Amino acid sequence: MKGNAAAVRAPSSPKVPQMVREQYTTATEGTLVERPDSQSVYKIGIYGWRKRCLYLLVLLLLVILVVNLALTIWILKVMWFFPTGMGHLHVTRDGLRLEGESEFLFPLYAKEIRSRMDSALLLQSTQNVTVSARNSEGEVTGRLKVGPKMVEVQSQQFQINSKDGKPLFTVDEKEAVVGTDKLRVTGPEGALFEHSVETPLVRADPFPELRLESPTRCLSMNAPRGVHTKASAGKIEALSQMDIIFQSSDGVLVLDAETVRLPKLAQGTQGPSSGSQGLYEVCACPDGKLYLSVAGMGTTCQAHSHICF
Structure with missing residues (x-):
């Protein structure tokens, strides 16, 4: 054989029977069998611009979460939040403990306000300080108002007690009671009383003189067991525009002196x-x-x- 490549035929392998679709169809006469068309292929997942929008949304939520966490930490640090309280305000078993100076913009409702053992309690305001007591119906039963020009107390009775609970000064609608052993008036003009005064003793300091004066009315001294007038280092003068009356309903008038003029x-x-x-x-x-x-x-x-x- 010239110039031709010899074609060698390999021995054929035994035929493997191939199963075709037609072998699974029923060969019954009169039955039409349609050949199935090729099915469409659908991809599962998010692709394209939807995927990019989803990633952008997740990134935005992550940024918001980080910013909120940072702001929360900053607020906790600035406001001094602690497990026991906030800043100078501490929660204790007996109530709330506030240290330092604090400013209240609205009314404060409390059952008891007291200072520490080693410091004083200071209430300060640019206008006035008002302390009110209310009953169960919300009505004001007592009020203390400290203003720039006057201290006003609105109550049925006002009482000042000593350290041991002894009443020192009591005022109500009918009378004013001074419970101390001595009431001292240091004003240059003394004390002015528009009505009667009940006291067991009226005494001046050791050196100044004692004057009982009624400029436009009468001066009357009454006592169930007598009136005793004494000047240890001076004289006693009784001056009147009209009459001076010494009256004894049951007894005598005694002028006991070395010289009576x-x-x-x-x-x-x-x-x-x-x-x-x-x-x-x-x-x-x-x-x-x-x-x-x-x-x-x-x-x-x-x-x-x-x-x-």
């Missing part, structure tokens, strides 16, 4: 035969008026009784 009493005329040498006796009229009568061997009050008229 009545310089302005009316005097009777002295007779020519009188040897009294300038001596007089004190006579009394039926209405209580006193006058002087020239002294004699006997009483001479009847001779000058015309003075009473």
Whole structure:
């Protein structure tokens, strides 16, 4: 064989019977069998612009989460949040404990407010400080208002007690009671009382004088067991525009002194035969008026009784 490649035929392998689709169809006469068409292929998942939008949304949520976490940590740090409280405010078993200065913009409702053992309690305001007590119905039963010009107390009774609970000063609608052993008035003009005053003792300091004065009305001193007036290192003066009356309903009026002077009493005329040498006796009229009568061997009050008229 020239120039031709020898074609060698390999021995054929035994035929493997191939199963075709037609072998699974029923070969019944009169039955039409349709050949199935090729099925469409659908991809499962998110592709394209939907996938990019989903990633962008997840990234945005992650950024928001990180920002919120950072803001929360910053707020906790700035406000001083702790397991026991917030900043100077601590939660204890007895209530709330507040240290340092604090400012309240709205009303504060509390059952008890007290300071520490080693410090004072200070309530300060630019206008006024008002403390109110209310009943179960919300009505105000007592109020203390400290203003720039006046301290006002609205209550049925106002009372100041000492450390041991003794009432020092009590005021109600009817009276004011001073419970101390001594009430001292240091003003230069003293104390002014528009109504009556009940006290067992009125005394001045050791050196200044004591004055009881009523400029336009009368001055009356009454006591169930007597009025005792004493000046240890001075004199006692009673001045009046009209009358000074000493009255005893059951007893006598005693003037016990080394010298008793009545310089302005009316005097009777002295007779020519009188040897009294300038001596007089004190006579009394039926209405209580006193006058002087020239002294004699006997009483001479009847001779000058015309003075009473």
